Every structure is written in C-alpha cells, then in structure tokens.
Amino acid sequence: MLDILNSVLNKKKKLAIGLMSGTSLDGIDACLLEIEGNYTDTRINVIDFMTLDYTKEEKERIFKLCHIKTSTVDEICYMNTYLGNKMGQAALAVCQKAGVNIRDVDFISSHGQTIHHMPDQHSTLQIGELSNIAAVTGCVTAGDFRPSDMAYGGQGAPLVPYVDYILFSSKEKGRVLLNLGGIANITVLKAGGSEEDVLAFDTGPANVLIDEIVRIITDGEKAYDEGGKLASQGTIDEQWLDEIILNDKYLFKNPPKSTGREYYTKEFANGLYERGRIRGLSSHDILATVTAYTAKSIQLQLKSFVLNDCKIDELYVSGGGAHNQLIMKLLDQYIDAEVKNVSKLDFSGDAKEAIAFAILGNEFLSGRTNNIPNSTGSDRRVIMGKLALPTNNYIIPTAITLPQK
Amino acid sequence: MLDILNSVLNKKKKLAIGLMSGTSLDGIDACLLEIEGNYTDTRINVIDFMTLDYTKEEKERIFKLCHIKTSTVDEICYMNTYLGNKMGQAALAVCQKAGVNIRDVDFISSHGQTIHHMPDQHSTLQIGELSNIAAVTGCVTAGDFRPSDMAYGGQGAPLVPYVDYILFSSKEKGRVLLNLGGIANITVLKAGGSEEDVLAFDTGPANVLIDEIVRIITDGEKAYDEGGKLASQGTIDEQWLDEIILNDKYLFKNPPKSTGREYYTKEFANGLYERGRIRGLSSHDILATVTAYTAKSIQLQLKSFVLNDCKIDELYVSGGGAHNQLIMKLLDQYIDAEVKNVSKLDFSGDAKEAIAFAILGNEFLSGRTNNIPNSTGSDRRVIMGKLALPTNNYIIPTAITLPQK
Numbered sequence: 071m072l073d074i075l076n077s078v079l080n081k082k083k084k085l086a087i088g089l090m091s092g093t094s095l096d097g098i099d100a101c102l103l104e105i106e107g108n109y110t111d112t113r114i115n116v117i118d119f120m121t122l123d124y125t126k127e128e129k130e131r132i133f134k135l136c137h138i139k140t141s142t143v144d145e146i147c148y149m150n151t152y153l154g155n156k157m158g159q160a161a162l163a164v165c166q167k168a169g170v171n172i173r174d175v176d177f178i179s180s181h182g183q184t185i186h187h188m189p190d191q192h193s194t195l196q197i198g199e200l201s202n203i204a205a206v207t208g209c210v211t212a213g214d215f216r217p218s219d220m221a222y223g224g225q226g227a228p229l230v231p232y233v234d235y236i237l238f239s240s241k242e243k244g245r246v247l248l249n250l251g252g253i254a255n256i257t258v259l260k261a262g263g264s265e266e267d268v269l270a271f272d273t274g275p276a277n278v279l280i281d282e283i284v285r286i287i288t289d290g291e292k293a294y295d296e297g298g299k300l301a302s303q304g305t306i307d308e309q310w311l312d313e314i315i316l317n318d319k320y321l322f323k324n325p326p327k328s329t330g331r332e333y334y335t336k337e338f339a340n341g342l343y344e345r346g347r348i349r350g351l352s353s354h355d356i357l358a359t360v361t362a363y364t365a366k367s368i369q370l371q372l373k374s375f376v377l378n379d380c381k382i383d384e385l386y387v388s389g390g391g392a393h394n395q396l397i398m399k400l401l402d403q404y405i406d407a408e409v410k411n412v413s414k415l416d417f418s419g420d421a422k423e424a425i426a427f428a429i430l431g432n433e434f435l436s437g438r439t440n441n442i443p444n445s446t447g448s449d450r451r452v453i454m455g456k457l458a459l460p461t462n463n464y465i466i467p468t469a470i471t472l473p474q475k
Numbered sequence: 476m477l478d479i480l481n482s483v484l485n486k487k488k489k490l491a492i493g494l495m496s497g498t499s500l501d502g503i504d505a506c507l508l509e510i511e512g513n514y515t516d517t518r519i520n521v522i523d524f525m526t527l528d529y530t531k532e533e534k535e536r537i538f539k540l541c542h543i544k545t546s547t548v549d550e551i552c553y554m555n556t557y558l559g560n561k562m563g564q565a566a567l568a569v570c571q572k573a574g575v576n577i578r579d580v581d582f583i584s585s586h587g588q589t590i591h592h593m594p595d596q597h598s599t600l601q602i603g604e605l606s607n608i609a610a611v612t613g614c615v616t617a618g619d620f621r622p623s624d625m626a627y628g629g630q631g632a633p634l635v636p637y638v639d640y641i642l643f644s645s646k647e648k649g650r651v652l653l654n655l656g657g658i659a660n661i662t663v664l665k666a667g668g669s670e671e672d673v674l675a676f677d678t679g680p681a682n683v684l685i686d687e688i689v690r691i692i693t694d695g696e697k698a699y700d701e702g703g704k705l706a707s708q709g710t711i712d713e714q715w716l717d718e719i720i721l722n723d724k725y726l727f728k729n730p731p732k733s734t735g736r737e738y739y740t741k742e743f744a745n746g747l748y749e750r751g752r753i754r755g756l757s758s759h760d761i762l763a764t765v766t767a768y769t770a771k772s773i774q775l776q777l778k779s780f781v782l783n784d785c786k787i788d789e790l791y792v793s794g795g796g797a798h799n800q801l802i803m804k805l806l807d808q809y810i811d812a813e814v815k816n817v818s819k820l821d822f823s824g825d826a827k828e829a830i831a832f833a834i835l836g837n838e839f840l841s842g843r844t845n846n847i848p849n850s851t852g853s854d855r856r857v858i859m860g861k862l863a864l865p866t867n868n869y870i871i872p873t874a875i876t877l878p879q880k
Contacts, residue, residue, distance in 0.1 A: 071842035071862075072477065072484055079477055141548035143540060144737075147591040147600040151625065186552040195552040200861060201619075205626035214606075218863065220556065221610035332549075437476035439866065450866060456605060457476075457862040458623065461844065461855060 074459055078176045078210050079435060082106060085170070087161045087209075088428030089180040091153075091198065093252030093331055094277045094294075094390060095132055097123035098157055100164035101424035102175075105432045110236050112429060118168035119421040122160040129293075135185045135197075136331050146185065146197065153183055154199030158206025172207055179431020179455075180213035181423070187216075187330040189225035200458035208460045212431035215454040219441045224448025227328035231257040231270035231445045232433075233426040238415060239263065243383040246372070247412065248401075249422065250391025252278040253329060254364055256372075257445075260380045269376065270445040271325035274318065274367040275334045276391045282339030283360050287353035298394035301361040304354030307346075311359050311366055314342070321367050325375055326447040358396065365400035372405060388412040388419035431455065479864055483581045483615050484840060487511060490575070492566045492614075493833025494585040496558075496603065498657030498736055499682040499699075499795060500537055502528035503562055505569035506829035507580075510837045515641050517834060523573035524826040527565040534698075540590045540602075541736050551590065551602065558588055559604030563611025577612055584836020584860075585618035586828070592621075592735040594630035605863035613865045617836035620859040624846045629853025632733035636662040636675035636850045637838075638831040643820060644668065648788040651777070652817065653806075654827065655796020657683040658734060659769055661777075662850075665785045674781065675850040676730035679723065679772040680739045681796045687744035688765050692758035703799035706766040709759030712751075716764050716771055719747070726772050730780055731852040763801065770805035777810060793817040793824035836860065 078084065083106045090099040100122065104115040124132065134140040135149055157180055165172045180203055182196030194216045204211040216226030234247045234257040247257040254276035258269040280301075281294045295301055315321060320329050339360075346356035376382065385407045391397050392411050402409045412419040433440035434455030441452045483489065488511045495504040505527065509520040529537065539545040540554055562585055570577045585608055587601030599621045609616040621631030639652045639662035652662040659681035663674040685706075686699045693705075700706055720726060725734050744765075751761035781787065790812045796802050797816050807814045817824040838845035839860030846857050 071840055071858075072480060074842050075477060075480070135548060138547045138549050141546070141551075142543045143546035143551060143591045143600065144543050144593065146546075146548060146551060147593055148596055148598045150600065151596070151598040151622070154622075154626070186548045188549065188552055191553055191556070193553045193556040195548065195555065199622050199626070201622040201859075202626045205623070217556070217559075217604050217606040218610070218866075221559070221604070221607045222866065434864075435476055437479050437864070452866045453476075453864045454606075455864075459839075459842070459858045459860075461623075461627065461857045 071459065074210065075435070081176060084176040084432065085174055086428045086432060087164060087175055087178045088424040088426070088431070089157050089160060089178065090423040090427055091181065091183045092423065093184060094281060095124060095129045096390065097121045098160040099421065099424040100160040101421045101428060102164045102168050102170060103425060103428055105428065108433060108436050108438055112236050114425065114429070116418060116421060116425065117170065118164055119418055119424065120164050120167050122156065122163055132183060132185070150197040150199045151202055153197055154202025155206055157198045158203045161203065161207050161209070172209065175207070175209050177210040177212060177431060177435060178203055178207060179428045180211065181215070181427045182213055184330065187226070187328070187332060189227070189328050192220040192223065194220060194226045200456060204458040204460040210460065211458045212434050212455045214456040215430055218454035219446045219448045219452050222448040222450055222452050224441065224443070224446035224452070225326055225328045226446065228255045228270045228272060228445055229430060229441065230255070230423060230426045231268050232440055232442050233429045235259060235265055235268050235442065244381045246382050246385045246407070248368065248385055248387045250276040250364070250387060250389040250397065251423065252276060252331065254368060254391070256368065258376050258380060265442060266444060268442050268444055269325065270442070272328045273371050274321055274329065274364070276364050276389070278331060278334045279339050279342065279360055279363065280357070282336055283343055283357050286343050287357060295357065295394060298361065298396035300354060301357045301394070301396040304352065304356070304358030306362045307349060307351055307355060307359045310346070310349055311362050314363055315366055315370060318367065321370060326445055361394065361396050362400055364391065365397055365404055368401065369404035382407045384408045384410065386410055386412040386415060388422040392419045476864065479615065486581060489581040489837065490579055491833045491837060492569060492580055492583045493829040493831070493836070494562050494565060494583065495828040495832055496586065496588045497828065498589060499686060500529060500534045501795065502526045503565040504826065504829040505565040506826045506833060507569045507573050507575060508830060508833055510833065513838060513841050513843055517641050519830065519834070521823060521826060521830065522575065523569055524823055524829065525569050525572050527561065527568055537588060537590070555602040555604045556607055558602055559607025560611055562603045563608045566608065566612050566614070577614065580612070580614050582615040582617060582836060582840060583608055583612055584833045585616065586620070586832045587618055589735065592631070592733070592737060594632065594733050597625040597628065599625060599631045605861060609863040609865040615865065616863045617839050617860050619861040620835055623859035624851045624853045624857050627853040627855055627857050629846065629848070629851035630731055630733045631851065633660045633675045633677060633850055634835060634846065635660070635828060635831045636673050637845055637847050638834045640664060640670055640673050640847065649786045651787050651790045651812070653773065653790055653792045655681040655769070655792060655794040655802065656828070657681060657736065659773060659796070661773065663781050663785060670847060671849060673847050673849055674730065675847070677733045678776050679726055679734065681769045681794070683736060683739045684744050684747065684765055684768065685762070687741060688748055688762050691748050692762060699795070700762065700799060703766065703801035705759060706762045706799070706801045709757060709761070709763030711763045711767045712754060712756055712760060715751070715754055716767050719768055720771055720775060723772070726775055731850055766799065766801050767805055769796065770802055770809055773806065774809035787812045789813045789815065791815055791817040791820060793827040797824045
C-alpha cells in the first residue's frame, strides 16, 4: 500500500477528481482540478466540471431508498454498487470532457449519495461503493467522510466549512458562504478569524421543498424551477410565510445542527401545498412563498445565531439554488450584506461542493484532520475518510444498466 | 497518512486483531494474533480468542435487516454504527482478556456483518462501520473486503481460501478445509498444487437452517443444537433427505458459487419443518434430517465437483458446526478421507475465520492482492479492502446502548 500511496502523495501538484451527489438528487457533479499543498496553503486550479445527471428512474429508485417505508436492504445493497459504478463513470466523463487521460489522475474523492442521516444518533449512510469507483477508474479513491466525524460524537455535517475556511477566509471582510443544494447551509467566516471562530450549520430547506412543489404544480413535468421563473410569477403570502417559519422547529435549534430529507420530507412539501390551497393561493403563489421560506429562514438564523458576534460584509451563494433569481432577490432584500454569486471569488458555484470533497480527500490522504469540531459538534479534530485501492491502472468496462425490480 | 501507515507497516512482526461476525448471528469473534511476513511466507501466532455474543435483541434486529420485507434504511443506517461500536468493543475485550494494551495493537481487520449478498449482481452489504471501530480502539482499521472483488466481476466469496492456501497447502496431502458457519464452505487444496489449483465454494446450508429448526422445536428457548445433542436423539429420514437434496437447485450449480440467507431463508426452514410434520416425523427426526442435509450436500458436491480431479486425504472442519457431533459422524461416514477438527493443525477451529480476516487485512495493508479469482470468479487478482484511520491513540468511551425502535 505504501508504494501505491507514495506515488500519489509525494507529488507536489496532484491531479484530482471531486465527486458530489447532493440531497436534491440531480446527478453526480464531477470536478477535475489540480491541488497543491495542505490546509491554509492549499491552492487549487479547476480544469473542468460537469454533472452526470440521474435519469428519472434512477432518481425514483434513490428516492425510495431514502424513505423508511419504501426502503429495502436488497435495493440499498444493489444501488450502492450501481451508484459506485456510475460515480466512476462520472469521473471518466469529466476527464473525457477535459481531454485528460484518467491514468494521469492521482486520486478521486467522493462524497457519496446520502440515503439517511441521523445526527442525534451519530449515524449516517452514504452509498456509491468506493471499491467500484476505484475499479472503474483505476484510481486511488477516498470518500465516505461523514461517519468518521460522527464516531467522535459529531453530526457528520456540515463538512464544507473546513474548505471554506482554508480557501475563503479574509483578514478584512466578514464573509458568509451559503450553499443552496437540497438543504441550505452557511459557513460564517469572521474577518481575521481563526478556525475556532468558524460557525457553520444547515439553515434548513432549499431545493428539497421547492423541487417537490414544482413537481406537484406541474404534474411531474418539471423537476425544478429553472431560474426561479415560476416562483417569480407568484406573490408571497407574507402572513403564511411567518406561520411556516414559526412552525419549523429546526430553525430555532441552536447550532451545531444539521438536517436532511428525513425532516423535510415529501409529506412536508405535500402539507405545505395543501395548506396553500386551503388559503386560496394559486400554484405560483404557493411556490413563491415556499421559495421565500428558504431566504427567510436564512435571514432569521443570521439574526439569531450570527450577527450578535460577527459583522457580515459579503454573502456568497453557490449550489443549484444560486440560479434561482427569486431567492437571490429575496436574500438581497432580507440581508444587510453584499449578496453575490460565489463565482465572484473566481470559483464556480456549481462546482463548489465537488471541489470541497476533493480537498477533504487530499487532507485525508495526507493524514491530516479535516473537520471543524465547532461546526460538526465532534469532540476533537478527526481524520475523516475511507480509502479503497485500485488493483491496477487498467480500466474495466463496467456495464451500468439498471435492472427492473 | 504515510506516517501513520509507516509506523504500522514497517514492523517485522505486527500485533493484529481479526474480527468476524458470521451469517449465523452468534456474535463477534475477535482473535488477537501476531503476524509476520506476507503470502506463503505468512507466519502467525494466536495470542487469544473470544466471542462477544449478540444479545437476543441484537440478533432480532440484525435478522430483520437481512430480510427484504422487514429491512428499513433507518435501521440499516443506525445498526451500521451500532455494530461498528460493538466490534470496537470486541477488539477491546480480547485485549483485556489477553492482558494486552490496545495501544500496542498495530491494526484491526474486520469482516463486518453481512446483511445482504447478491452474487449475480456483484453487490453485497456488510455493516459495522470501520470509522467507529477505528475511533473506539484508536487503531488503523481495515475491512469491507468483499465489494472490491465484486467490482471486478467476482462473487465476493469465498475469501478464506486465499488464507487456507497460504497457511495449509501441503506437498504430500490433498486437503479440504470445511467451515461450518451459517453457510458451509470448502477449500480444496490439491497435494502440491498452486494457487491456480485452489477450488473453493459454498456448499450450501449449515447452522442457518439447523438453528432455525432448533428455534421452532424448542419454541425459541434454544438458539442452536449444542454438540448436536438434540439431532442425535432423532432418526434420519433417508428418503426425505434425498428429496431435499434433489430439490435444492443451489447444490447443482457449478462453482464458483456462493450463497447466503437470501436463499436459505427462515421460510425455507419453516417449509422443511412443515414437510417433516406432514411426513409424521418427530421434532428430533426433523432436526436429524436437516442436520444430515449439511453433511449430505457436502458429500454430493465433493463427488460432483472435486474428486474427479483431485484426491482428498484429509478433511479439516472448523466453525460452530464442528462442535455438532452428528455432523462430524455423518461426514466421517459419507466421505472417504480422514475427517478431523482443524485444531489438529494447531489452529483453533472457532478462531479460524477471525484469523483469516486478520491475514486478509495484513495483505491489503501491504498493498498485496488477496483474493483467488478461481474461487470468487473475479476477472483478476484484486487488492481487497478499505481503510479507516484513527485520529489518535486516545480511546473514547463509546456508549453502545440499543435504543428501542
């Protein structure tokens, strides 16, 4: 193992692929990048990025795995392998797009697809078998970071703040990094602050509820609200919005905290839709109000947990939700800071999470701790991750067909 | 990572713990041993062995995870962590028993608890989170071997033949190593044969059906037939035994092949019991016949797949079933070879699988391939395993309580 790892780890500049598949179940983000150095000396150069979309059938099957009533051990077992192969294919695809030979890639680092997350019981389940990624690509593969933090009493989330801190902290400006995936999360970087000053937590729902409402009001024709166009046609029911916010207990929990599809379920979205209908709202009004829910919940929690301690100058938004013009407009309206897309930091907002997991993998392979205990609640700094080795650099053609149940 | 691994891997003699928890759901076997060298130069010295039993409740909860109808994602997620912690406790317990400080242990290697195995779809699921084992013990932890073999088209089983070959092959004698866990498996080592000559496969049921029949006939009071005492009080219904054998399609499949609880289900055992009752048999007669099923299926498959090519002088039995006197008597009667307990090779039959997984971990950490493609059906030799790192050598007290559903 030492020989294999030496050949990767003793390089000054490593070619890496970060893989991310979020709770919004869009697909697998793959980012090809160069990484130099560690911790606050980490320097990156993004070469290419792409998303290998999940098909409708894949989404449905993964969705079933995430829910207690529809999940079964055989499907979890099978989809773990299936997604591992597909994640390997995503890595091959981003190389092909960039004209880079996969054999030149030093390592892959994969978040995996979360199918369950139980922060209070320190248990989490990400699938997308690392052994399959290693076999399909012939690359050293790191991944499965969250369980390590949880083993030391952490919530296994959020993990990106470590990367936000080492890449984006500023001596002069107070910054918030906001990622709008299925769930919304923030990293607060105090001007001139240390790692111990980093505060980060999931603020609540983002696309997870918006997408579900879109599916309901378009009869399943659309999976998401492109650019926030549908929501922008509606009017926010401010009174109902306040009611929604007040009824969401998660928003009033003290950080560190994290959440997921276990809390913001399909039934949760259905309930919102039904309530909107009872209030006599149009489909667009319901969607506008649920979209505002995301922005409002962020405003509320910045006020409750952040602004007393820390001045915020800039708020940088990344993730799929950064394309939603209504969310961006509302954030600008609700929050007293410059609201910008993270691309303003020369950093692709879509690629941000995939880049983050490549960096977490780089730290893991370097034997470095890569969590922030303040953010996750763990009792110490932890070397998060697992490692799988390829057998050799010969790529096998792996069929990734999806057999019927 | 290199520093951490160097400190383990550059030692001539390593102190290791192998952890095994089989399909019979008895508990977690933990073997503390010294390992020197690699491959056919591997030398071991067993220091201590113990089994940390599963409680009745733990068994029931794991059992539910193994079955499609009763499995749910939250329980799989939670029990993965729970069992990881318990496996860590088993490692601590065997050290305590031996009077060895866990901080002197160089690595742990864990098989995990199989909750599903789909050989034809190259998917398998072992739980018992490696990150938790590493956290509880503060040791470098290897494990989760089967998915790697499957990623290269293998069945992920059997894996012990690699270890049987490097430890037990003989220039003069043809040997069969038979392990009687939940499932029975054999390794055939031709006299003077090479690794390529090794033939190994699961022969079918062992304790998985016997234990279930015992549960039925004792109304759940007993979980297994100690020493085969209950079965020895019955008479084998030879005609029915032939019928059972002829109806078991698995026995007639060509190797490489593997099987599990997915095939030899609770319903399978119930069906046997009902059929025995219809034939007017006593409880003891039914148990005797089902016990003979194991021995007879081994005889049949040695005839069909082994004896044409290879003379067998000795058959060494290990695993829980080696304590069943009726099975041992029947094997002696059915098979034309010396039938002995594997302890005759100065090797504890109970500890054999735990030892085997410690050796597989040693090969993995050495960056060596550790499967036999002939046995698993994979398209090449594979470096099987995954690695999790401890954060430091300080052991946290991890509560392993089992909350109610």
